[in-house]
Amino acid sequence: MDCFSENRIAEIRKLTPVERWYHLPGTSNPADLPSRGCSPKQLLESKWWEGPNWLYEDPEIWPFSNFDNNEEEICAERKKNLVSTLLSVDNINTWHLNHFSGYNKTIRMIAWIFRFLHNCRRSGEKDIGELTAQEYQTAENFVIKLIQQECFSNENVQRISGLNLFYDEDGVIRLKSRVSNREDTKNYHFPVVLPSKHPLVNQLIMDKHVKACHVEYGLPDYDAVDKISLCRKARKIQSLRGDLRARFRTEYLGQLKLKCNEKTGQEIAIGDLVFVEESNSKRMDWPIARVVVFPASI
Known part of the structure; x- marks a missing residue:
């Protein structure tokens, strides 16, 4: 329904009660004559200017038509309201960081929670023993997706809009790198996209750094070393030193x-x-x- 018809109908509903409304067949409606097509002579000779003759008679003898309510057409004509759902990232939910300060311990805590829920749903044999590699990977994928939902919402999608991203089979956002044809691991071909300032990402970096005995994997490229990156690295080291103290x-x-x-x-x-x-x-x-x-x- 266009804006003109909607405004006219709204005005009619405001000025007249519903009990005084009548449905008129299209063949008896003189207002539909120009839309059906006619010559100028037919338009002058028609009742379009003064209305039909039955309009001057009693309402009891006016033409009446029965019609059925089509719910699909009514829903199609109904005005639609656009609802946008945005995820606020001002307050990052860090409930999973309140008990353990290490990345590995946090992932294991989530994995134990998943096992507990899985055992509660099963009436037969329960899963016991140490965590399996699949349970650990499932918990890690859950935490990664949680971080991505917190930091890459609709209002922050411009931060990663220029990247070649895709969702893998686990629902994790990954990046298609230029070395995807090289024979290597999946994480090397398609790295996971993570924010740089999330607390759990800092735990992940610290965990990998400790496992590597605090050694450098290699020297950075000369083109990648500039004043901005060096200042950012210096601020990161200063922040890390303050956290350690x-x-x-x-x-x-x-x-x-x-x-x-x-x-x-x-x-x-x-x-x-x-x-x-x-x-x-x-x-x-x-x-x-x-x-x-x-x-x-x-």
Whole structure:
């Protein structure tokens, strides 16, 4: 229904009650004559200008037509309202980060939750024992999709609109790289798209970095090293150093014991964590050591 007809109908409904409405057959409606086609002479001789004769008679003798309500046509003519659903990413849901600070522990926690739900739905034999590789992979795919839904919503889709992306069989957003024809793993051919500032992504980077013993895999390309990337890397290192210092104060500093004066008579025991004093560095930068006894030195 066009805007003109909609406005006219709205005005008629506002000015007249529904009980006074009548349905007129198209053949008896003089207003439909121009739309059906006629010559100028027929238009002048028709009742289009003054209306039909029965309009001046009593309403009881007006023509009447029976018609059935077609719900499909009514729904097709009904005005449609566009509803957009947007996912807010201002407050990232980090419920899965409140119990464990490591990426591997977080994934295993999700996997154990999935196993519990699976066992609750089954009435027969339950899954027991250690987690399988398939259960771990299912939990990891779930967490990855959760991160992508949080950070790549409709309002942030422009961040990845210029990339050649696709959904794999697990529903994970991946990138079609230029080395897809090379014989290598799936994660190398089609890497997973993840945001750079998500807390769980930082845990993933730290987990892989620790497993690699904090070594570099290779030197970056000369073209990739510029002022912007170096500044970004410096800020990342500074932020990581601040996080490590904060965790050190809360998790390790309370377990350390300072060597008391000789007047108290308390000595450091074997197995205690201690600081190794260095005169040319700050106390926060002193290395940590554990007191051990070697048989050869007794």
